[in-house]
Amino acid sequence: MGVALRPLLAEYKETPGWEGLGGVAAVDAFNALYQFLSGIRQADGAPLMDGEGRITSHLSGLLFRNANLIEKNITPVYVFDGKPPAFKSSTLAKRREVREHAADSWEKALKEGDEESARKYAMASSKVDAFVIDSAKELLSALGIAWVQAPEEGEAQSSYMAQQGDVTYAVSQDYDSLLFGAPELVRNITVSGKKRFRGKVLSVYPERLNLEAVLTGLSLTREELVQTALLIGTDYNSGVPGVGPKTAVKIVREGTFYDRIGESENAADPDQLIHYFLDPPVETSYNIENRSPDPDRVIDLLCGKHGFTQERVEAGLERFGAKKGQATLDAWF
Incomplete structure (x- = not known):
């Protein structure tokens, strides 16, 4: 959930437009995965699933949202949380309670035929578990997208990488990255261009915050x-x-x-x-080398293992500049 700094930061937010965000982006992986799991769902709130009942909403999100970033000259590097610090246990316990309550409410809404409420509760019940993490890493590797395992908080790791100049900025919906010292924080680049808020559909644009400007202003x-x-x-x-x-x-x-x-x-x-x-x-020894996607590996994973339609996956790969059977894609970078 992060810290509620929004009222203090409003006047320091920039809307640079996609053309102003080219570079290497350290993405808070858990933050992005929750967005995919909560947002990419069917009308009744059910997530996308393969034939064996495994959730695949996050895999769809990783393929198509990353294609969108690549097209906009943004090279993502995903940073995964490690073991949470002991003093976060209370917050994590409360979040589990919220998810469990939401899951019960989702089931109840489905039985009552209340599709709108069902979707709302379903989104709140989203959980990043071991399967989601492992399958996300597997797909990112197949796509040639670098990922880094943080020892503890992913936002801390992203901020460190930005401080070292190894990435251009940190990406998260939360403001904690500023507390961890990220020179620049960018929001809204791994979300879709629209979101629902109190029954309305609102447009979402990238936001950028500069830590020095925030500290000086405050x-x-x-x-x-x-x-x-x-x-x-x-x-x-x-x-x-x-x-x-x-x-x-x-x-x-x-x-x-x-x-x-x-x-x-x-x-x-x-x-x-x-x-x-x-x-x-933080992990000080990491490799964020970008590689060419492996189209055959991506198709085998998404289509062969999780039942995606090959035409849809190939369309996504073409946005990366990749085609089935193509071995080298140096032009991608």
């Missing part, structure tokens, strides 16, 4: 931005009751962070959390 250091987030509440702590974004900034500027953070119901040590954001565990 008159905060990065550590103070982290303190602001902790007062509001993050995936690692519950925040201080009654403290919203603007009040949190005021508290930090007044130098009373440590006085107020003690009012939080969460027992996590604030200094430990600050240190985690400023210096998180």
